[in-house]
Amino acid sequence: MLCSVFRVGRILVLMETAVPLPETRSLSGPLRIGAVEAPSRFFLAPLAGYTMLSLRLAVRSLGGLGLATTDLVSARAMVRHFNRKTLELIQSCPEDHPLAVQIYGNDAAEMADAARFLQERGVAVVDINMGCPVRKVCQNGGGSALMCDPAATIRLVQTVVEAVRIPITVKMRLGWDDSDWSAPYFAREFEQAGVAAVTIHGRTREQGFGGKVKLDGIRAVVEAVERIPVIGNGDVRSRADALHMMEYTGCQAVAIGRGALLNPWIFAQLQGWLATGEAPAPATYEQRLAFMDRHFHLLVQHRSERFGCLSFRKVANWYCRTLKPGRDFQQRLVRLESVAEFEEIVERLRDRGPPADFGRLEEMNAVIATPQGPNAHW
Ligand SMILES: Cc1cc2nc3c(=O)[nH]c(=O)nc-3n(C[C@H](O)[C@H](O)[C@H](O)COP(=O)(O)O)c2cc1C
Numbered sequence: 001m002l003c004s005v006f007r008v009g010r011i012l013v014l015m016e017t018a019v020p021l022p023e024t025r026s027l028s029g030p031l032r033i034g035a036v037e038a039p040s041r042f043f044l045a046p047l048a049g050y051t052m053l054s055l056r057l058a059v060r061s062l063g064g065l066g067l068a069t070t071d072l073v074s075a076r077a078m079v080r081h082f083n084r085k086t087l088e089l090i091q092s093c094p095e096d097h098p099l100a101v102q103i104y105g106n107d108a109a110e111m112a113d114a115a116r117f118l119q120e121r122g123v124a125v126v127d128i129n130m131g132c133p134v135r136k137v138c139q140n141g142g143g144s145a146l147m148c149d150p151a152a153t154i155r156l157v158q159t160v161v162e163a164v165r166i167p168i169t170v171k172m173r174l175g176w177d178d179s180d181w182s183a184p185y186f187a188r189e190f191e192q193a194g195v196a197a198v199t200i201h202g203r204t205r206e207q208g209f210g211g212k213v214k215l216d217g218i219r220a221v222v223e224a225v226e227r228i229p230v231i232g233n234g235d236v237r238s239r240a241d242a243l244h245m246m247e248y249t250g251c252q253a254v255a256i257g258r259g260a261l262l263n264p265w266i267f268a269q270l271q272g273w274l275a276t277g278e279a280p281a282p283a284t285y286e287q288r289l290a291f292m293d294r295h296f297h298l299l300v301q302h303r304s305e306r307f308g309c310l311s312f313r314k315v316a317n318w319y320c321r322t323l324k325p326g327r328d329f330q331q332r333l334v335r336l337e338s339v340a341e342f343e344e345i346v347e348r349l350r351d352r353g354p355p356a357d358f359g360r361l362e363e364m365n366a367v368i369a370t371p372q373g374p375n376a377h378w
Pocket residue numbers: 045046047048049070071072102129131132171201209233234235236255256257258259368369370
């Protein structure tokens with residue numbers, strides 16, 4: 001038993017208990033994605049609307065992150081209608097390295113042009129989205145809709161690989177539904193086409209974000225490829241989850257999305273634990289406040305006070321989930337108006353100190369809005 005789960009009122013609480021160190025410490029070493037070296041095997045999964053430059057830099061400052069990926073970006077928008085929004089999605093800086101920019105679309109020429117464009121801008125890795133179940137992405141044949149026409153999709157991926165020198169990776173789901181786990185087939189074909197790694201979210205398109213991640217499916221993808229690394233993904237919230245996924249499936253790295261929003265220290269904690277064998281200390285209240293402060297100020301610095309406040313409103317609830325500031329402060333944070341207001345709130349929370357129930361890791365799915373069902377709007 002690696003975790004204990006108990007209920008406090010209506011809230012499910014997950015407590016990590018003693019987690020045995022894996023036999024092999026090689027998991028703590030770097031991982032090569034083509035010519036790019038990821039310093040650790042714990043990656044930040046793309047979360048549209050969240051994983052912008054400010055969050056990536058804040059997470060990187062905590063250490064342990066192997067590779068981050070941007071929110072998905074339309075290849076067509078990048079090469080045909082380039083605008084400020086697209087520029088913001090691919091905004092980066094030298095400290096934001098290594099970085100994969102994720103593109104989506106179903107037109108091989110546009111996807112190849114987008115990859116060339118990103119290569120010229122110095123991007124380390126281009127990731128092709130083949131997993132997104134959202135209508136806006138799928139209705140034009142991108143995201144998980146790419147699974148529907150295997151021959152065209154394999155040609156598309158090959159065209160993108162041949163267009164650039166930088167590594168191309170693909171992020172996909174297990175298959176359309178349980179009747180057909182096509183991911184092992186695609187992974188093998190993509191490897192032949194020259195893809196440098198695949199990330200596999202262990203759910204089908206039909207599952208959307210519900211149900212359980214199927215580790216057997218991730219393992220089938222690992223078994224299907226000969227040499228490229230497979231990055232497992234889905235529902236990793238703790239050291240125990242990450243270790244279990246790596247040991248059960250044989251995947252060489254793990255991509256963490258929602259779990260990183262709950263605990264941005266998870267990368268440093270995993271990396272430190274594998275390197276030293278010492279159980280990491282959980283982040284303190286003061287550290288969590290400081291992280292929120294840094295994230296907010298990066299949002300403001302990269303754009304503007306107005307943008308920083310609006311973006312912060314979206315993430316305020318998941319900070320409140322762990323900081324538990326009480327209803328009044330929470331209401332103010334989700335309607336944040338200015339830097340001055342933010343600073344006043346942080347100062348008051350700092351003076352007040354941690355609440356009595358601080359430190360419990362709560363069930364995360366309720367915090368991050370996910371589309372309900374495969375055809376829902378984002
Ligand atoms: C709000 C949200 C936005 C997402 N955006 C993207 C995206 O832009 N590209 C992508 O490949 N996957 C996206 N995903 C899927 C995640 O990368 C990941 O595969 C999924 O959340 C399972 O991993 P997790 O349990 O660690 O979050 C998104 C998921 C969520 C919840």
